Amino acid sequence: xxxxxxxxxxxxxxxxxxxxxxxxxxxxxxxxxxxxxxxxxxxxxxxxxxxxxxxxxxxxxxxxxxxxxxxxxxxxxxxxxxxxxxxxxxxxxxxxxxxxxxxxxxxxxxxxxxxxxxxxxxxxxxxxxxxxxxxxxxxxxxxxxxxxxxxxxxxxxxxxxxxxxxxxxxxxxxxxxxxxxxxxxxxxxxxxxxxxxxxxxxxxxxxxxxxxxxxxxxxxxxxxxxxxxxxxxxxxxxxxxxxxxxxxxxxxxxxxxxxxxxxxxxxxxxxxxxxxxxxxxxxxxxxxxxxxxxxxxxxxxxxxxxxxxxxxxxxxxxxxxxxxxxxxxxxxxxxxxxxxxxxxxxxxxxxxxxxxxxxxxxxxxxxxxxxxxxxxxxxxxxxxxxxxxxxxxxxxxxxxxxxxxxxxxxxxxxxxxxx
Amino acid sequence: xxxxxxxxxxxxxxxxxxxxxxxxxxxxxxxxxxxxxxxxxxxxxxxxxxxxxxxxxxxxxxxxxxxxxxxxxxxxxxxxxxxxxxxxxxxxxxxxxxxxxxxxxxxxxxxxxxxxxxxxxxxxxxxxxxxxxxxxxxxxxxxxxxxxxxxxxxxxxxxxxxxxxxxxxxxxxxxxxxxxxxxxxxxxxxx
Numbered sequence: 001x002x003x004x005x006x007x008x009x010x011x012x013x014x015x016x017x018x019x020x021x022x023x024x025x026x027x028x029x030x031x032x033x034x035x036x037x038x039x040x041x042x043x044x045x046x047x048x049x050x051x052x053x054x055x056x057x058x059x060x061x062x063x064x065x066x067x068x069x070x071x072x073x074x075x076x077x078x079x080x081x082x083x084x085x086x087x088x089x090x091x092x093x094x095x096x097x098x099x100x101x102x103x104x105x106x107x108x109x110x111x112x113x114x115x116x117x118x119x120x121x122x123x124x125x126x127x128x129x130x131x132x133x134x135x136x137x138x139x140x141x142x143x144x145x146x147x148x149x150x151x152x153x154x155x156x157x158x159x160x161x162x163x164x165x166x167x168x169x170x171x172x173x174x175x176x177x178x179x180x181x182x183x184x185x186x187x188x189x190x191x192x193x194x195x196x197x198x199x200x201x202x203x204x205x206x207x208x209x210x211x212x213x214x215x216x217x218x219x220x221x222x223x224x225x226x227x228x229x230x231x232x233x234x235x236x237x238x239x240x241x242x243x244x245x246x247x248x249x250x251x252x253x254x255x256x257x258x259x260x261x262x263x264x265x266x267x268x269x270x271x272x273x274x275x276x277x278x279x280x281x282x283x284x285x286x287x288x289x290x291x292x293x294x295x296x297x298x299x300x301x302x303x304x305x306x307x308x309x310x311x312x313x314x315x316x317x318x319x320x321x322x323x324x325x326x327x328x329x330x331x332x333x334x335x336x337x338x339x340x341x342x343x344x345x346x347x348x349x350x351x352x353x354x355x356x357x358x359x360x361x362x363x364x365x366x367x368x369x370x371x372x373x374x375x376x377x378x379x380x381x382x383x384x385x386x387x388x389x390x391x392x393x394x395x396x397x398x399x400x401x402x403x404x405x406x407x408x409x410x411x412x413x414x415x416x417x418x419x
Numbered sequence: 420x421x422x423x424x425x426x427x428x429x430x431x432x433x434x435x436x437x438x439x440x441x442x443x444x445x446x447x448x449x450x451x452x453x454x455x456x457x458x459x460x461x462x463x464x465x466x467x468x469x470x471x472x473x474x475x476x477x478x479x480x481x482x483x484x485x486x487x488x489x490x491x492x493x494x495x496x497x498x499x500x501x502x503x504x505x506x507x508x509x510x511x512x513x514x515x516x517x518x519x520x521x522x523x524x525x526x527x528x529x530x531x532x533x534x535x536x537x538x539x540x541x542x543x544x545x546x547x548x549x550x551x552x553x554x555x556x557x558x559x560x561x562x563x564x565x566x567x568x569x570x571x572x573x574x575x576x577x578x579x580x581x582x583x584x585x586x587x588x589x590x591x592x593x594x595x596x597x598x599x600x601x602x603x604x605x606x607x608x609x610x
Binding site: 075076077078081106107120121122127128129130131132135138139140186187189190191201203207208209211215260262264266268269270271274275278280282283284285286287288289290291292393394395 | 456457458459460461462463464468469472473475476477478503504512513514522523524525526527528530532535536537538540541544545548549552553555556595598599600601602603604
């Protein structure tokens with residue numbers, strides 16, 4: 001009780017003005033001071049009385065944080081086929097640690113000798129060219145912070161009943177990194193693209209030789225041949241030594257272990273752009289080449305698996321992103337969408353990047369439904385689940401991006417609901 | 420690394436001049452594209468190099484290897500190399516079902532290779548590059564034609580003795596060939 005400020009400003013279902021934390025700093029510390037103090041140890045801290053651990057060549061997370069892990073969901077017969085999910089519910093800020101970036105592999109992670117790896121560019125070009133990694137490292141590079149999201153992210157939310165698991169295991173086939181590499185345009189220009197060419201056929205050096213088609217216009221616009229992720233060379237599971245980054249477009253196009261680019265007039269119609277990564281609609285027609293990942297958001301905390309120990313003030317925080325550009329606005333509701341209040345967007349707000357949002361909320365101890373609704377700079381608004389299902393049916397599997405709802409029970413437990 | 424230094428320097432200067440022209444034309448472009456410093460280190464690929472790359476297989480049959488096979492021949496290959504994961508006659512297992520007999524409309528559709536996939540070339544290509552998962556790329560061209568024929572036959576699309584080869588495969592018309600609408604390819608939406 002002592003944690004509920006009694007001079008709470010006007011609110012909507014307990015949601016406070018997003019600047020309230022800042023404006024009320026003084027009053028809030030007065031309230032906090034009234035809470036029972038945590039006792040400090042009587043003796044000197046043990047860590048101050050004996051030498052610590054030696055240096056390490058490569059730092060690891062604290063062993064106490066060993067539950068912050070990717071959740072693996074793999075095929076029972078082919079252990080390298082499946083996905084692992086980013087634990088979005090355990091993370092803060094906008095950068096996903098490289099070791100927690102989601103994975104989608106079809107037949108395992110290839111162990112590639114970078115010194116032997118080649119990228120071939122051929123097909124409708126003036127001069128077919130091969131590039132070694134050593135050579136690519138001498139090209140001008142750019143860095144870009146952006147998300148990669150699997151087209152199949154959030155697919156369990158098409159189910160008739162809401163799946164009960166952690167937020168990251170529902171929506172964590174999306175991760176956000178700083179990628180550094182060579183603009184693809186430079187190499188296309190070097191090979192000299194034939195005016196007839198309209199598509200690139202990308203191919204990987206993994207154990208399904210994964211291939212997929214990408215429109216040339218996008219390739220020239222902003223695609224990056226990434227060699228680095230979050231400052232260090234790519235991890236094997238993220239495409240070492242070379243992957244493509246296709247900002248804002250579905251994950252399958254961001255080909256890992258990239259070994260080949262063939263310029264062509266038409267798409268190759270591979271399995272991963274026909275039988276899969278297409279969305280069957282109730283009328284029997286399928287959406288194909290749905291490249292752009294639509295505007296989306298979710299509350300990462302509080303979220304299912306966490307609980308609110310008592311009534312009082314809690315920070316609501318979450319992530320929003322859009323393949324169409326920057327996030328313009330995120331609104332949060334604590335009453336299942338009846339009333340909304342704008343959250344604070346934490347800068348930098350970058351195009352096709354995770355954007356962190358925050359808003360303070362006072363829980364009054366009664367059941368509540370928490371939701372977030374993102375709007376991007378093109379004016380696209382995240383739809384309700386009912387609207388999305390009415391438009392697309394429930395069998396499309398890919399490109400689920402509706403508003404996510406967390407129910408807070410009277411006992412402070414959180415559950416996934418459709419609201 | 421076979422480009423002689425002198426040649427590389429000349430190319431470099433040419434690129435620099437071109438980039439400078441563009442820089443004058445559009446400073447915004449120049450700011451985002453550090454083209455002036457592109458080293459042009461790509462090594463020309465000979466036709467011999469290119470022949471080493473397995474060709475991409477397009478719906479019109481471009482890239483298909485020479486070979487042949489029938490469903491009758493493919494059945495044995497399927498039973499030995501595929502059934503463990505996809506079940507007898509493609510009915511399902513750890514690798515999912517390959518053949519469906521349900522509709523692809525309505526709230527509970529059953530998309531599978533025979534009912535949903537638009538091109539038979541795709542089936543050949545995926546079998547060739549990715550299957551069996553335990554030894555991807557191990558099927559010969561003839562084996563791939565045969566096992567593809569077997570799946571198409573199970574799906575009721577071709578007869579048990581119909582021969583698939585580099586000419587007949589692209590002529591196989593899949594039932595759902597025209598079932599796809601292109602969404603994010605401007606000016607190219609098709610029905």
